[in-house]
Amino acid sequence: MEIAVTRVGQAGTRPKDEDLGFGTAFTDHMFVMDYSTDKGWHDPRIEPFAPVTLSPAAMVFHYGQAIFEGLKAYKTPEKKVQLFRARDNFDRLNRSARGLCIPEVDIDFVMDALKQLLKLEKDWIPETLGTSLYIRPFIIATDPFLGVRSSFTFKFFIILCSVGAYYAGGLAPVKIWVSKDHVRAVPGGVGEFKTAGNYAASLNAGEIAKKQGYAQVLWLDALERKYVEEVGAMNIFFVIDDELVTPNLTGSILPGITRFSVIDLAKKWGMPVSERKISMDEVLDAHASGRLKEVFGSGTAAVISPVGEICYGDRVLHIGDGNPGPVAMKFYQALTSIQYGTAKDTENWIEPVV
Amino acid sequence: MEIAVTRVGQAGTRPKDEDLGFGTAFTDHMFVMDYSTDKGWHDPRIEPFAPVTLSPAAMVFHYGQAIFEGLKAYKTPEKKVQLFRARDNFDRLNRSARGLCIPEVDIDFVMDALKQLLKLEKDWIPETLGTSLYIRPFIIATDPFLGVRSSFTFKFFIILCSVGAYYAGGLAPVKIWVSKDHVRAVPGGVGEFKTAGNYAASLNAGEIAKKQGYAQVLWLDALERKYVEEVGAMNIFFVIDDELVTPNLTGSILPGITRFSVIDLAKKWGMPVSERKISMDEVLDAHASGRLKEVFGSGTAAVISPVGEICYGDRVLHIGDGNPGPVAMKFYQALTSIQYGTAKDTENWIEPVV
Numbered sequence: 001m002e003i004a005v006t007r008v009g010q011a012g013t014r015p016k017d018e019d020l021g022f023g024t025a026f027t028d029h030m031f032v033m034d035y036s037t038d039k040g041w042h043d044p045r046i047e048p049f050a051p052v053t054l055s056p057a058a059m060v061f062h063y064g065q066a067i068f069e070g071l072k073a074y075k076t077p078e079k080k081v082q083l084f085r086a087r088d089n090f091d092r093l094n095r096s097a098r099g100l101c102i103p104e105v106d107i108d109f110v111m112d113a114l115k116q117l118l119k120l121e122k123d124w125i126p127e128t129l130g131t132s133l134y135i136r137p138f139i140i141a142t143d144p145f146l147g148v149r150s151s152f153t154f155k156f157f158i159i160l161c162s163v164g165a166y167y168a169g170g171l172a173p174v175k176i177w178v179s180k181d182h183v184r185a186v187p188g189g190v191g192e193f194k195t196a197g198n199y200a201a202s203l204n205a206g207e208i209a210k211k212q213g214y215a216q217v218l219w220l221d222a223l224e225r226k227y228v229e230e231v232g233a234m235n236i237f238f239v240i241d242d243e244l245v246t247p248n249l250t251g252s253i254l255p256g257i258t259r260f261s262v263i264d265l266a267k268k269w270g271m272p273v274s275e276r277k278i279s280m281d282e283v284l285d286a287h288a289s290g291r292l293k294e295v296f297g298s299g300t301a302a303v304i305s306p307v308g309e310i311c312y313g314d315r316v317l318h319i320g321d322g323n324p325g326p327v328a329m330k331f332y333q334a335l336t337s338i339q340y341g342t343a344k345d346t347e348n349w350i351e352p353v354v
Numbered sequence: 355m356e357i358a359v360t361r362v363g364q365a366g367t368r369p370k371d372e373d374l375g376f377g378t379a380f381t382d383h384m385f386v387m388d389y390s391t392d393k394g395w396h397d398p399r400i401e402p403f404a405p406v407t408l409s410p411a412a413m414v415f416h417y418g419q420a421i422f423e424g425l426k427a428y429k430t431p432e433k434k435v436q437l438f439r440a441r442d443n444f445d446r447l448n449r450s451a452r453g454l455c456i457p458e459v460d461i462d463f464v465m466d467a468l469k470q471l472l473k474l475e476k477d478w479i480p481e482t483l484g485t486s487l488y489i490r491p492f493i494i495a496t497d498p499f500l501g502v503r504s505s506f507t508f509k510f511f512i513i514l515c516s517v518g519a520y521y522a523g524g525l526a527p528v529k530i531w532v533s534k535d536h537v538r539a540v541p542g543g544v545g546e547f548k549t550a551g552n553y554a555a556s557l558n559a560g561e562i563a564k565k566q567g568y569a570q571v572l573w574l575d576a577l578e579r580k581y582v583e584e585v586g587a588m589n590i591f592f593v594i595d596d597e598l599v600t601p602n603l604t605g606s607i608l609p610g611i612t613r614f615s616v617i618d619l620a621k622k623w624g625m626p627v628s629e630r631k632i633s634m635d636e637v638l639d640a641h642a643s644g645r646l647k648e649v650f651g652s653g654t655a656a657v658i659s660p661v662g663e664i665c666y667g668d669r670v671l672h673i674g675d676g677n678p679g680p681v682a683m684k685f686y687q688a689l690t691s692i693q694y695g696t697a698k699d700t701e702n703w704i705e706p707v708v
Contacts (some may be wrong), residue, residue, distance in 0.1 A: 023411075023500030030410060053405040056384060056511050061494050063556065064418045064550030070500075101557040134480060136500055138413050145491055146377030146515060147423075147655075148553050148587055159410050162501060183542030186576045188535060190555045196418030197551015199502050201544045203419065203455040207504060222540045223577055223581075233502055301501075 004045040005120075017128040020164030022301065027124040027133075027160040031117045035103050035154040044109075046350045049159065055144035059151045066098040066196040071257075073118055073133040073353065074340030075125045081118055081353040084339045086111060088257045088333035092194065093137060099193040101150035102139050110137070111351075113267055114158055120354045124162050129340060130170060134163040134301070160272055166233070166301035167215060171324050171332065174297075176231055177214035177262050178280060179205040180313060184229070184252075186222035191229075191252035193281075198254075202232055203352075214311060214328075222252065226279045234297030234305060235259035235332045238278060239327045241293070247273040249330075258298040264347060280312055287317045288324025294325035303339075305334040357467055357475075358399040360560045376655065381478040381487075381703065383510040383602030389457050400461075400471055403513065409498035413505045419495035420550040421450040424654045425611075426517075427472055427487040427707065428477045430695030435472055435707040438693045440489075442611045446548065447491060453547040455504035456493050464581075465490070465705075468512055472707045478516050483694060484524060488517040488655070493542060499610050503577075518689045520587070520655035521569060523685065525664025528651075530585055531568035532634060533559040533630060534667060538583065538606075540576035542649040545583075545606035552608075556586055568665060576606065580633045588651030588659060589613035592632060593681045595647070600630040611650040616685050634666055641671045648679035657693070658686040 008028045010228075015025050027048050033044040042239040060066050071089040074082055079207060087107060114135065116273040137158045141151030166173055182205035184198065185191020205217045217225040218236065221227040228247050230236055238245045244266050249255050266273040286292040295307040306324040310317045319325075324332070336349065337343030358574045362382045369379050378405050387398040414420050425443040428436055433604035441461060448458040468498065472479075479487040491512045495505030521528055536559035537547020538552065545552060570586040582601050584590055589610040592599045596622050603609050620627040640646035660678040664671040673679075678686070691697030692704065 024498075026411060026498075049410070051407040052410050053407050054401070056406050056489075056513050057380060057515075060415060060550075061420055062422055062490070062492060062550060062554035063557075065554045066415055066418065068416050097557075099558060100403065100554055101561055119399070128371050134500065136411075136416070138416060144380075145486065147520070148556065148560065151559050157410050166501070181542060186537050186540040188537030188576065188579075189540070190551075195551070195554055196414075197417060197544075197549070197554050199417035200419045200454055200549055200551050202502065203417075203504050205455060206502065207455055225542075319597065336415075 001042070001109065002117060005084050006045065006047045008048040014035065014126065015161050015320050017126045017164070018129055020126060020162055021039050021344050022163045022166050023134070023161060023164040027121045029117060029120055030160070031113050031158040031352065033156050035156070037152045041103065041156065044113060046120065050284050052155070054346060055141060057081040057144040057146055059141040059143045059145060062146065063141070063148060064197045065151055066102055066138065066195070067093060067102055068136060068138035068194055069093045071135045072339070073125055074339045074341065078341070080341060081122050081125055082341060083351040083353060085257050085261070085349045086351050092255065092257070096195060097139065099190055102154060105156060112332060115353050117160070122354060124160065125143060126162050128290040129336065131162070131164050131223065156301070159272045159294045162298055167305060171306065173320065173322065173324060174215040175213065175309040175311070176216045176218045176307055176311060177209035177212060178218045178220065178312040180220070180225065183222040184219040189252060192249065192255060194254065206232060209350055212311070220280065226281070227277045228280060228283065229253050231297050233301055234299035237262060237296050237298060238292060239294040239325070240281065241291050243272040243274055243328070245274050245276065245278050247278055254354060256299055258300055258303060258335070262298050262348065263334060265331060265334055284312070284315065284317070292319060294327050295319050296325070296328040303335055304328050355395060355396070355463065356400050357470060360363065360399065360401045362402040371485050374485055374516055375491050376517045376520050377452070377488070377515060379516040381475045381516070383471060383474055384514070385467050387510050389508040389510070391430070391506045394458060395457065398467060400446040400474065407535060408496060408637065410497040410498055413495040413499055414688040416500065417495065417502060417514050418551045419454055419456065419505055420492065421447060421454055421456055422490060422492035422548055423447045423491045424691070426648050426654060427479055427489060428693045428695065429481045432695070434695060435476050435479055436695060437705040437707060439559045439611050439615070439695070439703050440705050442470065445503045446611070447478050450547040451493065451551060452593055453544055454549050456508060459510060469707050471514070472513060475514055476708060478514065480516050483690065485516070487498055488515050503650050521659060525660065527660040527674065527678060528569040529567065529663040529665070529695050530570045530572045530661055531563035531566060531576065532572045532664065532666040534574070534579065536578045538573040542608060546603070546609060548608065560586060566665070572664065574634065582633070582634060582637065583607050583632045587655055588653035591616060591652060592646060592650035593638065593679070597626040599630065599632050610653055611614050612654055612657060612689070615689060615703065616652050619688055638666070638669065638671070641673070642698045645680065648675060648681050649673050657689055658682050
């Protein structure tokens with residue numbers, strides 16, 4: 001398929017690197033294509049970033065048939081533009097699509113479309129360490145129909161925004177709050193897919209956490225409410241003695257691409273790493289006996305985010321000395337060095353764009 | 355607040371009663387109002403039913419912060435327009451709002467807005483038994499922002515469509531399929547709220563059911579996968595011996611307004627009725643011993659829908675003789691007589707409009 005390109009008349013202005021927040025500085029153009037049962041995915045186009053017009057009966061508004069991905073493009077010191085494990089994101093998009101009855105996309109085609117879009121928008125990619133271009137592919141159901149079934153029409157978008165740190169404090173350790181009353185996802189549900197409703201289901205607990213001064217919710221499993229699952233926008237890692245421990249993927253946990261990258265690097269470095277069930281009781285015990293050395297989250301938005309405090313009922317666990325721990329820092333530096341092209345891509349994770 | 359009214363230039367045409375399906379014949383006008391943190395709900399207006407324009411970054415597309423309601427307006431033989439338990443729907447909308455961090459609406463105000471809209475659209479309300487005007491109030495998150503938090507801006511809509519039977523077969527018994535692998539909702543989750551993501555999470559199992567010739571999915575509880583919860587678009591009732599049994603509201607079941615109405619009528623009629631856990635084993639046993647007399651669903655869309663067949667793994671239960679059972683028929687007739695104004699509203703369920 002040929003991608004039609006319509007350019008904006010006047011290019012916008014990227015905020016200064018030091019002014020960048022997260023999720024608001026959208027670029028000039030976006031990629032869009034449409035799906036219908038008879039035509040499949042069709043009419044791919046790059047056009048000015050502009051409002052979308054949908055029937056108020058569009059199924060996405062009522063039944064939440066929507067999936068998304070999040071990935072980043074980075075600029076190297078040589079001003080080259082590169083992607084980090086982008087194909088893995090589109091693989092996961094297609095897994096989410098199957099889980100939500102949404103038609104899959106052709107990964108080679110959307111990779112090409114993304115690269116074409118990035119070439120057009122390369123001036124929107126900031127260069128300072130910690131800044132990048134956040135890429136949001138997403139698919140929404142558009143049939144104007146009231147009644148529960150899968151839609152026959154969809155729209156696929158890729159929108160871009162220049163971003164700084166996801167957490168206002170940057171790499172400073174975040175405080176997280178364990179939800180005992182709210183449950184995010186359940187085996188047999190859609191927790192392992194990146195679908196809109198999972199995030200809506202997390203908002204109430206998120207607000208409770210925020211009111212108490214915590215940045216994110218740490219979710220427990222739905223069945224026993226004992227085992228750690230994930231943090232709102234990140235997977236979670238514990239350093240107990242010298243072992244790295246992270247919850248295994250049970251079907252209700254998002255299979256994070258940064259999570260896989262951390263595990264891969266740990267194995268390469270010969271660091272003991274275990275994907276297994278880990279209960280809050282085990283975390284409390286390890287903390288009490290001084291064996292819990294570090295806790296950190298992993299995710300595309302923040303890359304690595306050290307956790308300095310966990311609140312679990314009336315227990316408050318302080319982890320570390322207020323600074324990022326050495327293990328978290330080692331992963332952060334290894335991952336960002338590859339992402340920003342200051343270290344060799346020994347893992348074949350980088351996809352060059354231009 | 356004053357409601358501004360903009361009328362369409364040319365009114366549309368309502369399909370003939372016999373041609374009405376469900377969820378496609380939208381009326382000429384809709385009600386809309388906006389929310390912002392500083393202004394609260396503001397700018398209420400009735401305007402032509404028309405596409406809505408939103409940023410592709412609008413949070414509803416990404417994080418599913420969206421809730422809705424479904425209710426109906428009926429035309430009586432005297433051409434009067436009336437609503438059935440409409441305040442209960444707006445009460446539930448506000449409960450869903452609290453569950454999804456969405457600002458509540460003023461129920462008196464939206465009831466007035468709905469009535470004003472219905473007066474304008476009264477020619478869209480069909481008169482044949484089984485047809486009606488379906489009313490869909492809904493709220494969506496509209497901040498153009500990527501990042502998980504509650505939105506600061508929302509839109510509230512009421513859209514209307516003339517409808518016939520929800521199931522193509524009308525009152526003919528439907529076949530339902532018990533999902534063993536997929537789970538709709540979990541205690542601590544958002545299953546009791548009418549939020550978009552719950553329906554997205556049901557699509558995959560719905561497709562599997564449909565491929566096997568079943569109209570809807572019967573969901574089991576998330577924790578033990580033993581106890582009956584609800585059907586895709588309905589609550590479920592079993593007639594065992596002479597008792598009416600329906601699952602109790604555990605937090606993961608939608609508290610249906612038709613469900614409450616059935617229970618209220620049963621109590622009034624002196625029919626034994628029990629809201630309690632009911633396992634599929636109990637249903638199988640009752641069927642095997644001939645004690646399972648009827649199964650039916652209740653919901654706004656279909657009112658009462660007899661169930662003629664339940665598929666549970668390799669077991670297929672046939673219920674009744676292919677015709678609606680007497681208990682289901684009794685509830686259907688009692689409810690529809692009140693709704694269509696052919697019987698006295700002894701329960702104070704009717705809200706007259708015009």
